[in-house]
Amino acid sequence: MIIGDGHFLRAGLRAILESQEELNVVAEGNLGETLSMISVVRPELAVLHCPSYAQAIPALTDVRKKTKCPAIVVTTEPIPEIHVCQLLTQGASGIILLEGAPQHLPWAVIATSRGSRALSPEISDMVISKYTAPAIEVAQKEAAREKICTLTSRERDVLALLSEGMSNKSIAQTLIISSGTVKDHVRSLCAKLGVESRFHAARIAWQANQFCGST
Template sequence: MVLVEELTAHGSRQLLRQGAAGILRRRTADEHLPWAVATVAMGSLALDPGLTEPVRNSYTRSGPVNREQDEAEARLSVLSPREQDVLALVGNGLSNRDIAGALNLSPDTVKEHLHRIRAKLGVETRLHAARIAWHAGVGMSHI
């Protein structure tokens, strides 16, 4: 069972691929934890109701959007989990200072992460990196 502050459909898929049996958002965990633990104990998947729709939609879209999403996800796969966290917050429009506060990092550390993210993705700007994230479904969630 994984408790998260915020998570996109892409992040949910990543956790599920890594073997998470359940994903709940912290702000609603009190309400959902009892049934989620029972569900996982019975061998089923427990997914926070607020995550169900974005995850379902990410698997049911078809055509060019899926190809574009698949390509973007492949590009993001080279990023470390922390770099993915930083990029998701960039995609949500946060400043370096706000990202630092959200992830308990210094602004200089965020700046270094962004430098590495741009290098790994082969892009020159923060906006281009965010655009790749958006195509992958990262950083555009209001969850």
């Protein structure tokens, strides 16, 4: 069953689904008819098109009131990760972006009708990155700290100041050393960190988040 406002939209979704021999659309209607249509038709699965998250939540809430509610695949426009989680929590079995529906809706419907979950590749990447990004950040931080720990105490002092955007002259005045000595320290720490410029060195300092103790 297809539910969504707009005859042409539903016709497009029907054409996508019926291009697969194993899929058969038994009914279609507007969003306002969601609950009544499901009660009468009792489909195994419903494709619910909602242009926005705000429209999808009430429809899903109504469907969940049914003793035996069908699997629901929501087609929608791009939405943030937090709304993806809320749609899944409210009972959506799948979420497919409308622009990718011709390619992804058929397999999503088949998968959800068999009890699986289905997400557009873009949404899957967004959800997965939520869990993998922290691990990547931790790895980058540890690598940066290991590099910084190869520096001498004075080189770490210089790195800390240049990462704050200070010039060689300002660093020299702060540490009470000559500008030439600062330049030597910058050259040395860049070589140890494996970078070509002070800007790249500052990025490693930022990734490390904090400096290792003096050696």
